[in-house]
Every structure is written in C-alpha cells, then in structure tokens.
Amino acid sequence: SGPGGTIAATAGYDRPTFSWGSTAAAHHYTLRVIDPTTNAVALRVAEVAGTTYTASAGLTPGHAYTWQVGACSANGAAIVW
Secondary structure: OOOOOOOOOOOOOOOOEEEOOOOOOOOEEEEEEEEOOOOEEEEEEEEEOOOEEEOOOOOOOOOOOEEEEEEEOOOOOOEEO
C-alpha cells in the first residue's frame, strides 16, 4: 500500500520562482508564462532587472505551463527570446 490522506499546501506553493542565465548586454528581461492548452498568457512581466522572478500571483495548481524569457535592450525595442 502507498501513502494516504492529504498533504497541506505550504504558503506560496502556487507562486513559482523562475530563474535563468544572464545575457551579455541585456538591459532587462521580459518574462511570459503561457498555458499551452489555451495559448493564453497567464503571467507577463515586462521589466525584470535580474535573472530571477517569483510570481506575485498564484498560478493554477495542476496546470502545465510554458515559460519564456526575453533579453531586452535599454529602450525595450529589441527582445530576443
């Protein structure tokens, strides 16, 4: 037999932290999280200064997401995903 019962969720369990490597000459980064089932953008943050971001709002538990980070120029015009 296996484990039974329920396990209580800890605070912030639905707010993941995203991290990525830095890109030379990037002024800032843009993060987007997409629900691949609907192709809807679940989270978009236009200006992330560093190489990590913790979601400020919870994502739906049990859903799979795809996320991308874009390196942006100082004026925000050039984004390389």
